[in-house]
Amino acid sequence: MxxxxxxxxxxxxxxxxxxxxxxxxxxxxxxxxxxxxxxxxxxxxxxxxxxxxxxxxxxxxxxxxxxxxxxxxxxxxxxxxxxxxxTDNAGVLGSQGGFAPLWLFLRETPRTRPGPACSALVSRVMAAESETLNRLHALTRALAEGIVFAPGATDVASTGEEALAHGRGVCQDHAHAFLACARAMGVPARYVSGYLLMDRIEQEASHAWAEAWIEGLGWVGFDPANCICPDHRYIRLATGLDYGEASPxxxxxxxxxxxxxxxxxxxxxx
Structure with missing residues (x-):
């Protein structure tokens, strides 16, 4: 149902x-x-x-x-x-919309440029999984474990590589690290800003996660900060290549x- x-x-x-x-x-x-x-x-x-x-x-x-x-x-x-x-659709959004071609979402930005930490993670994930969807789920799990939620450890200019290397960050950093790794795998990916229903009403900030393009499914959401695919608790506000293009x-x-x-x-x- x-x-x-x-x-x-x-x-x-x-x-x-x-x-x-x-x-x-x-x-x-x-x-x-x-x-x-x-x-x-x-x-x-x-x-x-x-x-x-x-x-x-x-x-x-x-x-x-x-x-x-x-x-x-x-x-x-x-x-x-x-x-x-x-509506909960297990994170699957479907076909590409808008004016941007899919190849645009393979472009690195300063916040999503992979370094040694991201490259090592990509190598491990690609060696362990052969299918794109499985690789992205494995990447989500690895980032959830590899970046401990730590407000104040990073700022809006921090990169996904820095957060993964130091093992600390917030949802924005989880999303940037996911984008860096997914694009390094050759998978188009984009940043998403929005809201998340949590176990408390009052929150300190809005939320951020990522979406990746998977052949046959279209855009699929992944939230490494919570190690799940977005469901009916998530409201999408804006998308972009990174925080700079989707910031509220x-x-x-x-x-x-x-x-x-x-x-x-x-x-x-x-």
Missing amino acids: TEIRRLSVRHITTYAYDAPQSWGLLRLRLTPRSHRFQRVLSWSVTLEGARRELGYEDHHRNLVDLASLEPGASTVIIRCEGEVEV VSGSRRGTGDESLSVHVEVAAQ
């Missing part, structure tokens, strides 16, 4: 600046798309200290909003709320003073 779950999300991102800012631009990938296994029932993004300028669909088919900081803003608050119905919020600003960031996420089953 197919399992379907309705999830509610409340996601608040707050930027606080030591001094008023003269200019700033934010890129928001905070609106999920409906697809065969994910139906967006309601969703809203509201801003304080900034205003939406325009929305567009990028080359990965992510829904993107551009927002500018209000002149003199010292605090920016981004609130997302909505409900999404998700990115941007630049012009002004003096330091910036502090706080994130509050709530995911609950309805």
Whole structure:
């Protein structure tokens, strides 16, 4: 029997600046798309200290909003709320969509460039398994064991190779290491940002995992941080070659003073 779950999300991102800012631009990938296994029932993004300028669909088919900081803003608050119905399909999404060709997802990025640790893992996995799907499941298990979840051990600029070599990281690092290894095997793979229903409602951050292209199945999700394929507890927000192309919020600003960031996420089953 197919399992379907309705999830509610409340996601608040707050930027606080030591001094008023003269200019700033934010890129928001905070609106999920409906697809065969994910139906967006309601969703809203509201801003304080900034205003939406325009929305567009990028080359990965992510829904993107551009927002500018209000002149003199010292605090920016981004609130997302909505409900999404998700169907469990064992991580299988199916055929390629969007404008990007599959060969694009074999491209290395600075965050997903393999080094000695990734190369050694790839050699072990490929020697042990002959089929692509089995190799990717084995890779997922190896990364779950090889990178201990350790908040603060890495940052947004860290690479998958660094996390695997040091054996510490967060879900972003698990995803980057998976991408580095999968692409080294010749398998197209992409980064996914989104939300995960956990055993608690309040969370410190959104979630990240990976998807790989398997002939005959299409895109299939793998979450090395939890050693499973995404199911009806996962909401997909955006995809890209790495975190930089799928991050929920990115941007630049012009002004003096330091910036502090706080994130509050709530995911609950309805």
